[in-house]
Amino acid sequence: MVDSSDIENFWTRGDIHSxxxxxxxxxxxxxxxxEIEDLFPIDQYHARGIAATVDLGKxxxxxxxxxxxxxxxxxxxxxxxxxxxxxxxxxxIDITSSFVEIGNRFNKLTSMSNSVSLQxxxxxxxxxxxxxxxxxxxxxxxxxxKNRKKFFLEAYRVLKKGTFFAFSEHGLGPERNPIFPxxxxxxxxxxxxxxxxxxxxxxxxxxxxxxxxxETSEKYISGYEKMINTKPEKVEPILGIHVIGGTTMKQxxxxxxxxxxxxxxxxxxxxxxx
Numbered sequence: 001m002v003d004s005s006d007i008e009n010f011w012t013r014g015d016i017h018s019x020x021x022x023x024x025x026x027x028x029x030x031x032x033x034x035e036i037e038d039l040f041p042i043d044q045y046h047a048r049g050i051a052a053t054v055d056l057g058k059x060x061x062x063x064x065x066x067x068x069x070x071x072x073x074x075x076x077x078x079x080x081x082x083x084x085x086x087x088x089x090x091x092x093i094d095i096t097s098s099f100v101e102i103g104n105r106f107n108k109l110t111s112m113s114n115s116v117s118l119q120x121x122x123x124x125x126x127x128x129x130x131x132x133x134x135x136x137x138x139x140x141x142x143x144x145x146k147n148r149k150k151f152f153l154e155a156y157r158v159l160k161k162g163t164f165f166a167f168s169e170h171g172l173g174p175e176r177n178p179i180f181p182x183x184x185x186x187x188x189x190x191x192x193x194x195x196x197x198x199x200x201x202x203x204x205x206x207x208x209x210x211x212x213x214x215e216t217s218e219k220y221i222s223g224y225e226k227m228i229n230t231k232p233e234k235v236e237p238i239l240g241i242h243v244i245g246g247t248t249m250k251q252x253x254x255x256x257x258x259x260x261x262x263x264x265x266x267x268x269x270x271x272x273x274x
Contacts, residue, residue, distance in 0.1 A: 007144060008096045010190060013246045016098050020243060027238045034109045036080045041239040043077030043106060046140040047183060047256065047267075048223040049241070052168060053078045056139060059214070059271045060166045062086040066134035069093070071123045071155060072141030076103030076116060082137075083115040091133070093121030124150045131160045138167040143184045146192045148199075152206050159274045165208065166271040168216070170256070171196050173266040179255040181248065196268055208272040216267045217260050224257035 020042070024030045029038060040050045048055075056078075062068060064087040070079045073092025076099075083090045094100050100118045107113040121127055123138070124147055136155055145151045155165050170184070172193035185191035194202070200211055228250060242249050259265040 006190065008098065010186065011096050011244075012098050013244070016244060017102065020102060023238055023243045029109075029239075032109070033111065034106075036077075036084055036110045036112065039075075039077060039080075039106055039110065039239075041237060042241065042243055043075040043080070043103070045074050045077065045241055045244055046168075047170075047220055047253075050077075050081070051219075051223065053081055053139065055216075055219070056137065056166060056168055056269060057082055057085060059212075059269060060135065060137060061164055062088050062135055064088060067091065067132070069126075069128070069133045069136040069155075069158060071126070071136060071138040071151075073103065073118055074099050074139075076106060076118050078137075078139055079103075079116045079118070080107065080110060080112050083112060088115070088134075090116045091128075092116065092118040093123065093126065094118065095120070095122055124154060126154045126158050128158045130157055132158050133163070134160060135163045136165050140168060140170070140184065142167060142169045143191055143193055148192065148194060149202055149206070152203060152208070156206050156208065156274055161274055163274055164271060165274065166269070168267070168269045169199075170220075170260075170265045170267045171199060173259070173263040175263040178259045178264045179262075181252045182256050182259070183245070183249070183252045193265065196266060199270065203270070203272055208274060211270060211272040214269045216269060220267045221257055221260055224253050224260075228254055228257065 044050045066088045068088055068090050070090055070092040073079050073094045076092050079090040079092045097120050100120050103118045107116050136159055172195045180187050203211055
């Protein structure tokens with residue numbers, strides 16, 4: 001049975017603090033004032049990186065000074081981007097304590113601590129009052145959520161009426177049987193994919209409406225190809241998701257791309273209303 005420590009161990013893969021500190025030092029970025037853009041290569045820890053964050057942002061109706069929740073915030077890269085882009089306030093929660101610690105340090109280095117706050121938490125049991133937030137989102141998190149209904153119910157509970165919820169994920173494709181290991185799971189024991197149809201049905205059951213779905217398969221295939229087909233002689237950048245994901249990241253990305261091409265998985269974005 002997979003528990004929270006298994007999830008943290010999967011995502012951090014050892015001493016993540018030391019690896020990031022070393023990479024930041026080599027890049028000349030430790031303990032100095034940074035712009036959020038300086039961290040894009042490492043803090044957008046999901047497929048397609050900052051491009052995926054920008055795409056999701058274009059679909060979210062965030063207004064200035066709103067309070068937004070990021071469920072599964074990771075290192076806080078998307079939260080910092082959205083806070084700066086929309087001049088809003090983001091509260092991020094993540095089950096991985098190391099990500100939260102490093103992310104809050106990144107907030108200080110980028111002078112974003114007043115608008116972005118990260119804390120350890122579980123998306124299935126959010127520690128907030130009902131109708132606290134003006135909107136919410138989640139990026140590439142739900143694939144690890146076994147009790148998807150509970151996750152969506154909690155998101156629904158903490159959002160004010162008339163607000164939005166947006167998320168991106170890799171769903172289960174018509175051919176099923178994804179090829180492991182994948183970027184979000186080494187085995188099926190940690191991967192809980194739903195088809196787009198099942199996801200929409202569940203959202204409707206909970207009470208979300210005006211559900212808009214955008215398939216993003218071609219964008220992810222292109223993104224994976226660009227990363228995988230880097231010429232061998234090209235020097236690997238100092239900062240990148242390999243710092244976090246380790247030496248197996250390339251093979252996991254190859255498997256993810258193949259799973260999409262073979263319709264075993266199907267990436268999509270959803271934006272809906274409460």
